[in-house]
Every structure is written in C-alpha cells, then in structure tokens.
Amino acid sequence: MAGGKGEEKGMSDLADKRIADFEPFKKPKRNKYALVCATLASMTSILLGYDIGVMSGASLYIKKQMKLSDLKVGLLNGCLSIYCLLGSAAAGRTSDWIGRRYTIVVAGAIFFAGALLMGCSSNYPFLMIGRFVAGIGVGYALMIAPVYTAEVSPASTRGFLTSFPEIFINVGILLGYVSNYGFSKLPLNLGWRFMLGIGAIPSVFLAFVVLAMPESPRWLVMQGRLGAAKLVLDKTSDSKEESELRLSDIKDAAGIPQDCNDDVVPVQRANRSHGEGVWKDLFIRPSPAVRRILIAGIGIHFFQQSSGIDAVVLYSPRIFQKAGINSVNLRLLATVAVGFVKTMFILVATFFLDRVGRRPLLLSSVGGMIFSLAALGTALTIIDHFHHQEWAVVLSLLMVLSYVAFFSIGMGPITWVYSSEIFPLRLRAQGCSIAVAVNRVVSGVISITFLSLSDAITTGGAFYLFAAIALVAWVFFYTFLPETRGRTLEQMDGLFGDFSWRESLHKKSSNNCTKQEADSNGKSNSDGQIQLGSTGSANG
Incomplete structure (x- = not known):
C-alpha cells in the first residue's frame, strides 16, 4: 500500500512537472x-x-x-x-x-x-x-x-x-x-x-x-565550461528548477552526457564547439x-x-x-x-x-x-x-x-x-x-x-x-510558421520536425490528456510531442 502511495506520489509529481511545461504563459516575476x-x-x-x-x-x-x-x-x-x-x-x-x-x-x-x-x-x-x-x-x-x-x-x-x-x-x-x-x-x-x-x-x-x-x-556549455554556465543560468532563470532544466536541455543539444558535471568537459568534446561541420x-x-x-x-x-x-x-x-x-x-x-x-x-x-x-x-x-x-x-x-x-x-x-x-x-x-x-x-x-x-x-x-x-x-x-x-x-x-511562444530553445527542433502541426492541430488538442498519460514514463522525445499538442490547443 505504501509502495502504491509512493508510486502515486511520484506520478503526481511528474504530472505537476508536465503541467508546468504546459503552462509557460503564467507570468512569473520578471528576471x-x-x-x-x-x-x-x-x-x-x-x-x-x-x-x-x-x-x-x-x-x-x-x-x-x-x-x-x-x-x-x-x-x-x-x-x-x-x-x-x-x-x-x-x-x-x-x-x-x-x-x-x-x-x-x-x-x-x-x-x-x-x-x-x-x-x-x-x-x-x-x-x-x-x-x-x-x-x-x-x-x-x-x-x-x-x-x-x-x-x-x-x-x-x-x-x-x-x-x-x-x-x-x-x-x-x-x-x-x-x-x-x-x-x-x-x-x-x-x-x-x-x-x-x-x-x-x-x-x-x-x-x-x-x-x-x-x-x-549556451556558448559556455559548448566550450565545456559547465560550472560557469550554471552560474549564469542560475541568475537568468526564473527559478532554480528552471535553471537545472535549461542546463539539462543545453547538455542534450551539445551532446554532453547528463552525468557530466565537471567544471570543464574534456577538450576533445569542447573542440566541437568552434563551428566545425x-x-x-x-x-x-x-x-x-x-x-x-x-x-x-x-x-x-x-x-x-x-x-x-x-x-x-x-x-x-x-x-x-x-x-x-x-x-x-x-x-x-x-x-x-x-x-x-x-x-x-x-x-x-x-x-x-x-x-x-x-x-x-x-x-x-x-x-x-x-x-x-x-x-x-x-x-x-x-x-x-x-x-x-x-x-x-x-x-x-x-x-x-x-x-x-x-x-x-x-x-x-x-x-x-x-x-x-x-x-x-x-x-x-x-x-x-x-x-x-x-x-x-x-x-x-x-x-x-x-x-x-x-x-x-x-x-x-x-x-x-x-x-x-x-x-x-x-x-x-x-x-509555414508555427507558434513558438513558451518553448525552450532546445524544443524547436521537435516543433519543426512535426511539420503536420497545422493539419493535426485539432486532433492533437483533443488527444492532449491521453498523450500526457502515455508519455509519463519520461521518454526523451515525449516533451516535444506533448508540448506541440498544447500549442495546438492554444492556437486553436
């Protein structure tokens, strides 16, 4: 029973996080x-x-x-x-x-x-x-x-x-x-x-x-200077949680493992950051x-x-x-x-x-x-x-x-x-x-x-x-141009990747709740799909 309650609480916390992602338009105190x-x-x-x-x-x-x-x-x-x-x-x-x-x-x-x-x-x-x-x-x-x-x-x-x-x-x-x-x-x-x-x-x-x-x-992360990047993110984010989420997203975009928390990432990884390719x-x-x-x-x-x-x-x-x-x-x-x-x-x-x-x-x-x-x-x-x-x-x-x-x-x-x-x-x-x-x-x-x-x-x-x-x-x-309001910069690739956003606008809106439940396992590609559905609802 206790395990069930713990699992239920975990699901609730995750749902709260998802809901927070769905409601970026609530105006926090301006940074x-x-x-x-x-x-x-x-x-x-x-x-x-x-x-x-x-x-x-x-x-x-x-x-x-x-x-x-x-x-x-x-x-x-x-x-x-x-x-x-x-x-x-x-x-x-x-x-x-x-x-x-x-x-x-x-x-x-x-x-x-x-x-x-x-x-x-x-x-x-x-x-x-x-x-x-x-x-x-x-x-x-x-x-x-x-x-x-x-x-x-x-x-x-x-x-x-x-x-x-x-x-x-x-x-x-x-x-x-x-x-x-x-x-x-x-x-x-x-x-x-x-x-x-x-x-x-x-x-x-x-x-x-x-x-x-x-x-x-983001430039600091591309140079492998994670500690310096975190200090800037802490100052420019609306909350500590957002700072951590932004750093996580930037790491993903830069190809840096999430468990890498060193102040300086190995040089061979940082060398990718000078525009090659x-x-x-x-x-x-x-x-x-x-x-x-x-x-x-x-x-x-x-x-x-x-x-x-x-x-x-x-x-x-x-x-x-x-x-x-x-x-x-x-x-x-x-x-x-x-x-x-x-x-x-x-x-x-x-x-x-x-x-x-x-x-x-x-x-x-x-x-x-x-x-x-x-x-x-x-x-x-x-x-x-x-x-x-x-x-x-x-x-x-x-x-x-x-x-x-x-x-x-x-x-x-x-x-x-x-x-x-x-x-x-x-x-x-x-x-x-x-x-x-x-x-x-x-x-x-x-x-x-x-x-x-x-x-x-x-x-x-x-x-x-x-x-x-x-x-x-x-x-x-x-x-041709979808709405980008409320997205993090790292979510744009998913938004433009699903270019059927206009045709599926109302379908995604109606199935929004179902998608939240289906994606609650935290798969890495779920955020872009769920938020796209949320956008469809907002735009529709």
Whole structure:
C-alpha cells in the first residue's frame, strides 16, 4: 500500500512537472538580471538604426555638396546593407570562437572607425570607404544582439527580451532623424559631417557596457565550461528548477552526457564547439526539421525587408516631397514623427509578444501593412495625376505613419525574435548569420533601387508592388510558421520536425490528456510531442 502511495506520489509529481511545461504563459516575476543583460546586448542595434535614420537626411546635403546623381545616392544609402553581409557572415564564426560577449566589442570597434571615416570624408570614394567599414560593424551587431539575448533569456520572457534589438534599432532611427533636424542649420559642408560622425559615440559606450555582461550560458556549455554556465543560468532563470532544466536541455543539444558535471568537459568534446561541420548540417545534409527552420528563418527576414520598410525609412523626406510637402524643414520634422511613431509602437509590441504569441501579432501586423501600403500607393498616384490635393497629402502622411506603426507591432520585432530562437544550439550562430545576410541583401537592393523603381513605375506604383509582396508574406507566414511562444530553445527542433502541426492541430488538442498519460514514463522525445499538442490547443 505504501509502495502504491509512493508510486502515486511520484506520478503526481511528474504530472505537476508536465503541467508546468504546459503552462509557460503564467507570468512569473520578471528576471531583472536577464532584463539588464538583454538591454545591454541589444544596444548594439542602435548602430544600424542610427545609420538608417541619419542617412535619410544627410544624403540630401551630401547630394547637394558633391553634386551626386540619384544612382550614387541610392548606392550611398544601400551599400551599407550589402557590406553587412561580410560582417554578419564573419560574426557567426567569430561568436563561436571568442564568444558572444566579445563579439559585441568587435562590432562597436569597427563601427567606431567607420563613423569617423564617414565624418571626415572629403569626397565620394572616401565616403564609400567609411560606409564599407561601418557596414562590417553593423553586420556584426545585427547578428550578435538577438543571438545573445535569446540565449540568456528564460522561456517565459524570451519574446519580450529578444524584441529589444528591434527596439534599439528604432531608437537609433529616431536619434538619426533628430540629428538630421538638429544639425540641418549648420553650414552645408559641416552639417552632414556632424550627422554621420557623431554616430561613433554609441560604439564607445558599448566597449564599457560589455564589462557588465556575462557570457552566454549556451556558448559556455559548448566550450565545456559547465560550472560557469550554471552560474549564469542560475541568475537568468526564473527559478532554480528552471535553471537545472535549461542546463539539462543545453547538455542534450551539445551532446554532453547528463552525468557530466565537471567544471570543464574534456577538450576533445569542447573542440566541437568552434563551428566545425555547421555548413554541412545546414545545407548539404540537413534534417527535415533543420531544412524547415532554415526556410522559415530566411523567409521571415526576406519578407521583412522586401515589403519596403527601408524604402520608407530611408526616403521618407522624398516621399513627403512627392506628397506635396515642399519645405525641407517640414519634411525633416515629418521624418521625426515617423521615428517617434515607430519607436512608440515597438514598445507596445514588446508587451504582447509573450502574452498574445508570435503568429497572431505577425499576421495582424502584415495585414495592416498591406492596407497601409495600398492606401499610400493610391494617395501618391492621385497626387501624381491631379497634382496638389490636400486630403491626399494628409492621407499620404497618415499612411506612412500607419505603415511604420503596423510594421513595429509585429513584423519588425518578431523577425529577430523568431529567427534567433528557432535554430538548434550548434547551428544557431551561423544560421542566424545567414538569415541576417539575406535581410541585408534585400535591404540593400531595395535601398539602392527604390529611386530608379519610382522613376520607372511611379512612387505610387512602387508602394503597390510592396503591398503585393506583403500579401505573399502573409500567406507564407500563415502556412509555414508555427507558434513558438513558451518553448525552450532546445524544443524547436521537435516543433519543426512535426511539420503536420497545422493539419493535426485539432486532433492533437483533443488527444492532449491521453498523450500526457502515455508519455509519463519520461521518454526523451515525449516533451516535444506533448508540448506541440498544447500549442495546438492554444492556437486553436
């Protein structure tokens, strides 16, 4: 009888643990240490945001002083996104080799040099060299900020914390717009130099910020430094039990036996952690789950940029000019409004990522973007054909603000959140670097070609094209991206491995209780299946 009671108690404890796994959405007290770590790491994203924002205004004055063609202006604005490819590709290997934390220092140092070169440029070629150096630094920052943040965040607030890089991109854009307006009163040959050169200041701050940050616990485990990883996990988890569970999951993902509790794992095991074989696992012989993860990660980054956000942010003064706002000061002031709205709505989004989930926010966001782009295209087309129409000017301004607002509540932050959490541990750094590379290529193409595209099919026609791309994006997201809210990073492989999640959604929901009982023996592959059923219930 006593044995029966003991067995019953054990089953009850196990059931309690399973129920805890099923209910990750109950908000625990927010981990302040993880919050600080995520904030400090995400500040590297200011580098990209500032450059995007400041170039929208600085390029007007550079064009005037250097007498540049629209093609050269497009290259000046868009080349940094192309140069980011080298930085993001190198950052994947660098972060696997020297760690996530010191990769942030590398990002800041490179951008510092690039900002100084741009501010001191005497001609167009010199300016392009500065853009090249700054682009490498931005590429490093774009890749490392979401990866580090995802790896230190507990599952309960990972969506909230991994949206921080997008927040700081928007803060950087707003600072760039304000810098444009503030320095626009200076003489022509000085104003744009101050606009660009002052961007070196945030990168200096980052060098000191990194001293207060711990290393990523997942990177430490990959190096075999289990003791150091456990200390970080204890500080960044919501409870002692969660810390132990996260360490156990990371060991499994790294191929380290659970009974290995030494502070340093044998060297031959740790040698696997410097990125060897990653490209084969991603491209040559990927598992079905990894293939789907790669498509999802690349797809969400592709559609984020191809739906036209950089065209709006970089060329908003020109868009407002096309809409009929002729004063340069008023156009720059309107761009400040764009930056303000974009920043405010990204702050709103962060508080819903872990409450509402990724899919509902993403689909709602893209739906609003489709409407805003179509309406903006219509307003600009009317202005082209019937010249100055006050209501169309107002509609154009409102639709630009509406577009960036809808982008910021979903597409903007979720792209970085989603791609940073779905890749398996061993493939995460380089998988994210590939996704960021796609992001930057598409951004560069849009930035470079927008002016030529507008001349070819009109500005209104360009926004109709972006609306059509956003519609395709909505269909892709609806059919291909499962909900990841509440999962640990180590459970993503199982989620994407069962790609019939949409077809079997209701069946898994109805059989949920049966599966809990059947899997109570604790088999290693049971958690992914049970939690997938739980997700189906939540999404359905």
